[in-house]
Amino acid sequence: MIESLLIANRGEIARRIIRTANRLGVRTIAVHSETDADLPFVAEADEAVCVGPANPALSYRNAEAILAAAKSTGAQAIHPGYGFLSENADFARTVEASGLVWVGPGADAISAMGDKINARNLMAAAGVPVAPGSQEPAESAEAALAAAAEIGFPVMVKAAAGGGGMGMAVAGDGDELRKEYEKVRSFAERMFGDGSVLIERFFPRVRHVEVQILGLADGRVVALSERECSVQRRNQKLVEEAPSPAVSPELRERLLAAAVTAGEAVNYRNAGTVECLLDPATGQFFFLEMNTRLQVEHPITELIHGIDLVEQQLLIASGDEPTLQQRQTGHAIELRVNAEDPKRFFPGPGTITTWVEPSGDGVRVDSGYTAGNTVSQNYDSLMAKLIVFGADRDDAIAKARAAVSGFEIAGPKNNLPFFAELLENPEFRSGDYDTGIVSRMR
Structure with a gap:
């Protein structure tokens, strides 16, 4: 197992990676901008290095500064999280050329999937359906x-x-x-x-469904299960659930097989996601893109499978066998709690004066902030992920409603009122919705 890990990211995903690394006895190094010095992930790491000012180009996307931090702290590996440098093939190559372990797919796979046209052509040649x-x-x-x-x-x-x-x-x-x-x-x-x-x-009525894959150290690619990601604003996800209420056992089998084929076509290693568009009228699905990194919505897959995907990433990067439990049970929902206006979804950063997270059976909160922290306009508006797990979809929705009402945030704007509305919406509750649901609510 990797012994020391630098997390080249911030906020909730940095805390998420640190939590698993601590459980595995891996020393953690956080990098942070000047603006983020007081955030929880910095305090929770074993060591922290400031890599630049608030501007991401000068800090979290500053490959030279991050590699210098890895060298000065004796880091053995780098986990990029998502966003920033996570899908930068040149950075991945440089990390490995520097003698460090890259916790992610190979640079060639990142490069192949980074261009949507090239990715489409590769998938079509491999026999994966494309639009x-x-x-x-x-x-x-x-x-x-x-x-x-x-x-x-x-x-x-x-x-x-x-x-x-x-x-x-x-x-x-x-x-x-x-x-x-x-x-x-x-x-x-x-x-x-x-x-x-x-x-x-362009499909006027379509669902966004994706499959979590893992490329193992021995060269095999396995597909875990699908996630539904159709609740979106401006083509960006707000709510995800697993399993998808639109996917039958027969369709699931076809989706997972296509995802494995997609991974094998680029010799995929580590965690990744094959995203598809699903035509609910015909049951046809089409390859959309492959995200060559850990996804924001990975917790819902963790909950229905009873696994830790960050742990699997570290095991694969270390050349070890993953500890996969191929069981699928229950239903999980993730709500992205953003610092934004709940009506028009415009960013609303600010200093947090109240932060009270909900708790209880089946409730998980992956947060990047707490009371007293400032949500900066320099970064994504995501403050926390509210994740619930229930025996079935109705149970998960009930737990989500209670958790939303129990989440108290004051200071920056937040979209909790939108989630309260969505969870009461008949279209969403029926499970028969598509990517236009948010626009119909507005």
Whole structure:
């Protein structure tokens, strides 16, 4: 087992990794920005190093500073969490070239899946279903129009190098496509340094379902189970549940088999997620993308399988056998508690004056903050993940309702009122919902 671990991240995911590492007797090193010096994850690590100012480009995305911190503290391995440098193939290569263990997939797999067009083409060649779309970047608005004419409107306009729901727009006709193409291309160049644009079929009613995979040290790829991620705002997830209420045993078997094929196609190692779009009318699913890292929503898979995915990551990175328990029971729901307006979902950072977490049977809170901390505008608005586990879906919803009412936050804006509304919503409670549910509630 790895003996010392640097966590190249912050907030709740840094605390989450530290918790497992402590249980396994692994020494932990936190890196933090000047702004984050007082956050809980810094105090909970065995050692902490400031790597720069609040600007993420100068701290959490500063590969040179993070590697220097690893060297000065004698870290044996680096866990990138999610976001920041977690899907940066060059950073992964540099970590390994420096003699450190990278707790994640190989750099080649990260690189192969980092470009949506390349990923689509690889998956299609491997036999994984993909939605109708362009096989090459649309180099101009005219090229985008030609692709759309072949695919059929409406289409999704995507930044090929994007992620996390960013750099996406829908176009219903040619005029709209011209406008959205330029917007997405400009955004992609600014945010990702790559203006490549993918044109893909847009499904007006679709569900977002993903599969957790683990690429083992011996080369095998296993698929655990699926998660439902259709409650979204601006193509970004707010609520996830497992198992998906839309997936039958027969569909689950096909989804898991496709996810294993996807992982094998890129010699995948460690934890990853194969994301798919599911057409509820036909039961067809299409490859969307592969996230080459631990997902924000990993706790719901942990709860229904009775495993610790961070532990599995560390075991695989150490070359050891994972301790998998292939059992699926009960139902889990995760709510992303963000510092944002619950109506329009605009960010609302600020200093936390009250922070009281709910507790009880089947309730788990993975938080990055506590009372007295400040939620900075420099980072993602996620403050905590409220996770519940019940005997079945109705039980999990009941526990989620109670936990939401028992979570007290004052200072920054928060979206707990939205969750209270969602958990009473007949469409959500029925389980028959899609990615448009939030817009219909608003």
